[in-house]
Amino acid sequence: MIRQLSLVTLSALALTFAGCTKKEETKIETDEQKYSYAIGFNFANNLKNQGLKVDVPALAQAVSHVLEGQEPVLTQAEMEEAMQKMYQAQQEQRQKEAVENKEAGQKFLEGNREKEGVQVTDSGLQYKIIEEGEGVSPRAGQSVKVHYRGTLIDGTEFDSSYRRNAPAEFPVDGVIPGWVEALKMMKSGAKWELYIPAELAYGERGRPGIPPNSVLIFEVELLEIN
Numbered sequence: 001m002i003r004q005l006s007l008v009t010l011s012a013l014a015l016t017f018a019g020c021t022k023k024e025e026t027k028i029e030t031d032e033q034k035y036s037y038a039i040g041f042n043f044a045n046n047l048k049n050q051g052l053k054v055d056v057p058a059l060a061q062a063v064s065h066v067l068e069g070q071e072p073v074l075t076q077a078e079m080e081e082a083m084q085k086m087y088q089a090q091q092e093q094r095q096k097e098a099v100e101n102k103e104a105g106q107k108f109l110e111g112n113r114e115k116e117g118v119q120v121t122d123s124g125l126q127y128k129i130i131e132e133g134e135g136v137s138p139r140a141g142q143s144v145k146v147h148y149r150g151t152l153i154d155g156t157e158f159d160s161s162y163r164r165n166a167p168a169e170f171p172v173d174g175v176i177p178g179w180v181e182a183l184k185m186m187k188s189g190a191k192w193e194l195y196i197p198a199e200l201a202y203g204e205r206g207r208p209g210i211p212p213n214s215v216l217i218f219e220v221e222l223l224e225i226n
Contacts, residue, residue, distance in 0.1 A: 051090065098213045099213075101198070101211055102198065104215075115128075123181060126196075127193065127195065128192065131190055133189035133191070135189075137183075138186070138222075140172060141172070141173075143225075144172055144225055145167050147221040148218055151216075152211075152214055152217070177201075178194060178196030188225055190222045193218070194219075196218065
């Protein structure tokens with residue numbers, strides 16, 4: 001964690017502009033400014049996806065010191081200690097979220113399985129058929145083209161091919177277990193709503209935009225089987 005953030009920080013040239021006020025924002029015009037902005041943008045997204053809160057002026061000051069060859073205001077030991085405290089607090093927060101999400105997910109699935117049209121498989125996957133589709137179902141080794149929208153149980157959207165206006169293509173066995181199971185039951189042209197327990201999705205680890213132990217809801221439209 002410490003080495004990863006340090007390397008990214010060294011490459012974050014654009015953050016030397018971060019100490020500017022909004023009234024003093026730099027116009028992004030030259031190629032150097034554009035790639036610097038892109039580096040900073042990707043770096044900031046990395047921090048955001050990790051759930052890290054940072055003091056922007058302090059971060060920008062550190063970047064400036066490194067790139068300009070100035071002496072740091074903290075010793076290496078002080079920086080290591082600060083990073084360790086941050087990492088520990090982050091782990092504690094994720095563990096708390098994992099427990100809360102597991103309880104909320106179980107409660108959601110227990111209530112959802114009683115709703116009209118919802119079916120439950122032996123694995124615990126829940127699904128509702130919106131459109132049946134026709135023909136055969138995809139098999140292992142085949143690829144599919146789908147449109148989909150994914151949300152958390154509170155309605156937060158974390159991904160959508162509809163929003164990108166671009167269907168996704170991938171191997172049937174190259175996705176999370178809940179998707180694999182559902183796809184092998186769907187037929188071309190089918191549209192289902194999936195309610196996927198955390199253990200059939202990203203489990204305790206989660207991923208950027210998806211907290212640990214999250215039940216996921218997907219609207220999936222199977223467009224083609226390749």
